[in-house]
Amino acid sequence: MRILIATDAWAPQVNGVVQTLSQVVAQLTAQGHEVRVIHPGLFKTIPCPTYPEIRLALWPFTRLRNELDRFKPQAVHIVTEGPIGLAMRLLAHGRKLPFTTAYHTQFPEYVKARSGIPIRFTAALLRWFHKPSRAVMVPTLSVIKTLQGRGLNNCVLWQRGVDLKRFNPEQSAASKHMSYSPRDLPTDDAQQVELLHRLNACSIEKPVFLYAGRVAVEKNLDAFLSLELPGEKWIAGDGPARKALEKQYPEAKWFGMLNHAALSELYKRADVFVFPSMTDTFGLVLLEAMASGCPVAAFPVNGPLDVVGNSGAGVLDWNLKTAAMAALKIERVVPLKHASTFTWENCAEQFQGYLAPIGLTSTAPKKLSANPKPLSNRP
Template structure:
């Protein structure tokens, strides 16, 4: 099957959406499917207001229509609600082409945190965007239920996985500061709530891995913490393996791929009991969830690393991609012309 994925999030961005789509493409191709990614790399872009690392494609409508027509996909998946997603949606509706969409991030909550725009306004736009989709793919049962409560139809589950060969238990001395070592990995942005981690009174030392618009301000406010930039996966796995607790302070993530990566490296998780950790950790003993994040961090110190690894082994990218394929809605082939009399 020829699959086209339209996304406004792609390299060089480093985030869960990009990682999910890149890994899904790899798994689809391993399953024998052909995959074409339509991304901002093909277009002129402008920096997104308040988040310049994200590039928004401009004047892309005609090129998007041409790309979809030329590739003639058997299935069209629109991964994001940005300019490219809007252009692909518009073309699909005009031509009667069925398509699926995905809900990757709590976009309304992020917009409110950055601009103050009410949640209801942004959810109204998202309902409009996703309404014509044959399936709206959500990463967890909790997010699926939340979308349905906001009036979304045709919501289905598309979970996530982790590369258990890259993210593994191993000896590591990449972090050589005082024990215990508490680690955050991810985008450093207001919606990630990283300051809630850095404000905690904890023994040992704190590390932040990642980049984003809030990084400079946090470095200035919390100079005693240690900071690393964006790392490639093998290096990141060594960092996870060198830490004692993975701290996930976000209250707005829909899933949190970094949770799986950390646990695959044997790193217990400390988090708030909110969407993302609730679905990924469930009732396992691989992490500690508390309304008091400091209590969760200290409780996670007592969790065996093997327990964290065993829980991560339940998540595979192949199973997640099989879900994705099952939800695709193939374009109907044109009917053959009647045979001559």
Template sequence: MRIALLTDAWQPQVNGVVTALTALVAELEAAGHDVLVIHPGLFVTVACPTYREIRLAAAPLPGVARRLQRFVPDAVHIATEGSVGLAGWIYCHLRRWRFTTSFHTRFPEYLNARWPFISVRLGYRVLARFHGRGVRTMVSTPPLAGFLRDQGFSRLALWRRGVDTRQFRPVAPVALALPGPVFAYFGRVAPEKNVEAFLDLDLPGSKLVIGDGPAREPLEKRYPDVHFVGMRLGDDLIRHLCAADCMVFPSRTDTLGLVLMEAMACGLPVAAYPVTGPQQVVQQGITGVLDHDLRAAALAALELDPAPGIAHARTNGWAESAAEFAAQLAPARRPGLRFPAKAIEVTS
């Protein structure tokens, strides 16, 4: 199958969406599919407001149209709602092509965290219209599907994520010489991640922050006793993760929390709030602890055996995730074919 994937999140960005899409493309190609990725790096870009590390494609519609015309895809998937995704949306709408979408990021809450005057409710109305043109919208968990259905989304289908256990695994830790126990946050350091909720906790030992983002510099100044190591990649990242005793995930807005699965694969029990995302990843009292009292969750998680988390991660591979994704795609060019009344819908 010839699959066109349009995304505003792509390398060199480092985040959960890029991780998922990169792994997806690799597995689709390994399965024999021909995949064209249309991403911001193919166009002139501008810096994203408040997040200069992310580059957005400027006026990509002509370039998107040329690439889709040349590639002649069997299926089109729009992964994000940025300028590249919107250009693909417009092109498919004008050509009467069918396409699928996926929902990765709760942008209305993210925008509201930066600019409180922006309405979360209005944001979801806009996103529901964007995704509503697709044959179906793929989501990572049933609770996320329920949340989006309440926001006006329809034709929601399940596309579960995986973890690369060849990379994320227990290894010899890097020598940090920090007093134990070591509680780690791993991920983007940005306002929407609520990192301060972790940094404010009264915990024994040390706090470790692995990752980068627009909030890192001000947080380093506010919390001089916290050990910030910035972005780490490859084996260096794994060794830093394995230097911790527990992963603390303070975000309340993540749709999944792929980093939780990656931390568990490295042998770290996790502590998080009982919200969408962590609720689907964490087996309560087995691979982690969910509690509205994040300090209590972190201290309880220290007592857990890491083995169940490692075993759980090994049952969620990217090959299975890619096969599930491919099964949800729709033929792009079938004139006169009506959209189905219901997709392969998430019912629970």
């Protein structure tokens, strides 16, 4: 099948949307599908207001129209609601081509956190954007319920996965050979080796509470950094709020943006992964941490409720300090076992099953009940 994917999120961006999309494209390509990804790197771009690390494509309509004519896709999927996604939505809808969309980000909540604009306005725009979609792919049942309450009844469950070869509690090859020289193992990741040297050169006061992800206002990091906790607080990631927060909380260890090889070392050494966000639709970092044997502490909100739920792999509490301290008592085998139930193979299989082939006569979106059994752990 020829699959055209239109997205405003792509490398070099580092986030859950890009990781999910990259994994799905790799899975589909390995199965023999021809996948064409239209992304901001193909266009002139400008920085996103309030978030300059994200680049927005300028005038993508003409190129997208030409790609539709040349590639002649048998399925069209729109990932994001940005300039590229909007142009593809207008083109596909105008040509009466069936298409699917995805809901990766709680955009109304993000906009309200950054600008104060009421949720009802951005929710109305999203309803307009996604309503013609044959299926809006959503990562959790709780977010599906939220969208249904906002008038979107074409939502289906599309879960995420984790790479257990990359994220696991086993000691890495680089770590095993740190008593020698990294040059003895030229295949070791340079950033991973540099981080290991940094960790081994300092005394670590246990327990370690870790957050990994974007450092931005919508991630609610103040709720974590302001807690009085024993041991140390580690922050891995970058974003527009980092400078201000680093100045406000100098006692925390700030590691900046890390690749997966280096990040996996932090998951292994952390005692609890603290996730203060209240606006995420899923939270891939939750799976990465648990796959490394690190239990989770979070608020009982969309994302953690579905990914962690009542699995015993973490503690969800409106008092984040209570959750963090209670999570210290969880045996590391519990989150590891739970994370292993989420796979990228299943994620790609669900994605392919929801696609609307061009020329399909039925206009009805797939039913949620037709999905593989959901892995939600909500009580």
